[in-house]
Amino acid sequence: xxxxxxxxxxxxxxxxxxxxxxxxxxxxxxxxxxxxxxxxxxxxxxxxxxxxxxxxxxxxxxxxxxxxxxxxxxxxxxxxxxxxxxxxxxxxxxxxxxxxxxxxxxxxxxxxxxxxxxxxxxxxxxxxxxxxxxxxxxxxxxxxxxxxxxxxxxxxxxxxxxxxxxxxxxxxxxxxxxxxxxxxxxxxxxxxxxxxxxxxxxxxxxxxxxxxxxxxxxxxxxxxxxxxxxxxxxxxxxxxxxxxxxxxxxxxxxxxxxxxxxxxxxxxxxxxxxxxxxxxxxxxxxxxxxxxxxxxxxxxxxxxxxxxxxxxxxxxxxxxxxxxxxxxxxxxxxxxxxxxxxxxxxxxxxxxxxxxxxxxxxxxxxxxxxxxxxxxxxxxxxxxxxxxxxxxxxxxxxxxxxxx
Numbered sequence: 001x002x003x004x005x006x007x008x009x010x011x012x013x014x015x016x017x018x019x020x021x022x023x024x025x026x027x028x029x030x031x032x033x034x035x036x037x038x039x040x041x042x043x044x045x046x047x048x049x050x051x052x053x054x055x056x057x058x059x060x061x062x063x064x065x066x067x068x069x070x071x072x073x074x075x076x077x078x079x080x081x082x083x084x085x086x087x088x089x090x091x092x093x094x095x096x097x098x099x100x101x102x103x104x105x106x107x108x109x110x111x112x113x114x115x116x117x118x119x120x121x122x123x124x125x126x127x128x129x130x131x132x133x134x135x136x137x138x139x140x141x142x143x144x145x146x147x148x149x150x151x152x153x154x155x156x157x158x159x160x161x162x163x164x165x166x167x168x169x170x171x172x173x174x175x176x177x178x179x180x181x182x183x184x185x186x187x188x189x190x191x192x193x194x195x196x197x198x199x200x201x202x203x204x205x206x207x208x209x210x211x212x213x214x215x216x217x218x219x220x221x222x223x224x225x226x227x228x229x230x231x232x233x234x235x236x237x238x239x240x241x242x243x244x245x246x247x248x249x250x251x252x253x254x255x256x257x258x259x260x261x262x263x264x265x266x267x268x269x270x271x272x273x274x275x276x277x278x279x280x281x282x283x284x285x286x287x288x289x290x291x292x293x294x295x296x297x298x299x300x301x302x303x304x305x306x307x308x309x310x311x312x313x314x315x316x317x318x319x320x321x322x323x324x325x326x327x328x329x330x331x332x333x334x335x336x337x338x339x340x341x342x343x344x345x346x347x348x349x350x351x352x353x354x355x356x357x358x359x360x361x362x363x364x365x366x367x368x369x370x371x372x373x374x375x376x377x378x379x380x381x382x383x384x385x386x387x388x389x390x391x392x393x394x395x396x397x398x399x400x401x402x403x404x
Contacts, residue, residue: 011392067199185228192348195223213315287313
C-alpha cells in the first residue's frame with residue numbers, strides 16, 4: 001500500500017501525526033520525523049523541499065526548537081503537516097521523504113531538562129497504603145487530597161523505548177535482617193505512567209496558572225518509571241525516592257501533541273475535598289484525558305489501567321510544581337505517577353498486581369512476583385478520536401538485563 005494510503009481506522013493516520021526523532025540506516029544524522037501509518041516522514045526535508053517557513057524548526061536533530069516555539073507555531077506546523085500528507089498536490093514532493101518505520105532507528109525525541117514524577121492515582125495510592133499500612137484508619141496520607149504529591153527525579157537516565165534496563169544494585173534490608181546488604185535488586189518493578197513534555201519555559205518566581213497549561217505543555221508520551229522496591233524501601237525515609245528510582249525511566253519514541261487529543265479530554269473524578277484556589281479547576285476546561293493503557297510482560301497482557309481515573313490532572317500538577325516560583329525549561333518532563341484503576345486487572349505496577357509479591361502473577365512462562373532478567377515489559381495505549389477513530393500513543397518497551 002502506498003504510504004499516503006493509510007488504512008481506514010489506522011491509529012496513526014493524519015488525525016494523529018505524533019513527533020519523533022529518527023536516523024536512517026547507515027547514517028548517524030538525526031532529524032525530526034512525523035509518523036504516518038507504518039512510515040515516518042522526514043519533516044525537515046519535506047519542509048525544505050516545499051519552501052516552508054517551518055524548516056528551521058523541523059530540520060533539526062531534536063524536538064526542542066519546536067517545543068520552544070510556542071502554541072501558535074505548534075498549531076501552524078500541525079496544519080502544514082496535515083496538508084503535506086493529505087493534499088494530493090503535495091504527494092509527489094513529499095513521497096521521497098516517507099520512510100518505512102522498519103528501516104529507521106528511533107531516538108530519544110527531545111533533550112530532557114528536568115524530570116518530576118507525581119503520585120496522582122487515588123487507586124494506586126490507596127493500594128500502596130493498604131499494602132504498607134494495613135492498620136491505618138485511612139490508606140491515604142493526610143496531604144493526598146490537598147496537593148499533587150511528587151518528587152524530583154533524574155533527567156540523565158531518561159531513555160527511549162527499546163533501551164535495555166540494567167538491573168540496579170543498591171542497599172536493601174528486610175524487616176528481619178540484622179544489617180543491610182548490597183547487591184542487585186530482587187524486587188524490580190514497573191510503573192505504568194503518562195509523561196507530559198514542556199515546551200515553552202516560564203520565568204523564575206512566576207507560577208503557571210491552571211488556565212495556562214496548554215500554553216506550556218506541548219504533548220504527552222507513555223512512560224515507565226522503573227522501580228527497585230527493595231532499594232527504595234530501605235532508603236526513602238525521610239527524604240523519598242533516590243537510587244530505587246534514578247537508574248532508568250523509559251519513554252516512548254513518539255510525542256503526541258495535545259492538539260491530537262481534543263476528543264479524549266474528559267472531566268477528572270469527583271473531588272472529595274475543597275481545593276486551594278491555585279488548584280481549584282472548577283469551571284476550567286476538562287483537565288483529564290481518556291487514555292487506555294495496556295501493560296504486557298513478555299507479550300502477555302497483565303493489566304489495562306485507565307488514565308481517566310487519575311485524581312490530579314496534568315494542569316494541576318504543572319500549577320503545583322511551579323507555585324513556589326520554580327521555573328519551567330524547554331524539555332522538562334513530568335510523569336503522572338502510576339496509573340491504576342479500581343479493578344485488580346487495572347493496576348499499573350507489580351507491587352499492586354501481586355500485592356507486594358504475596359500473590360504472584362501466572363504467566364505463560366512461569367510465575368512472577370517481580371521482574372526477572374530477560375523479561376520484556378511493553379506499555380501501549382490509545383485514546384478516542386473524532387468519529388470513533390483511535391489515536392495511537394505508540395509504545396514504551398524495555399528488557400531487563402542482569403547487573404554487570
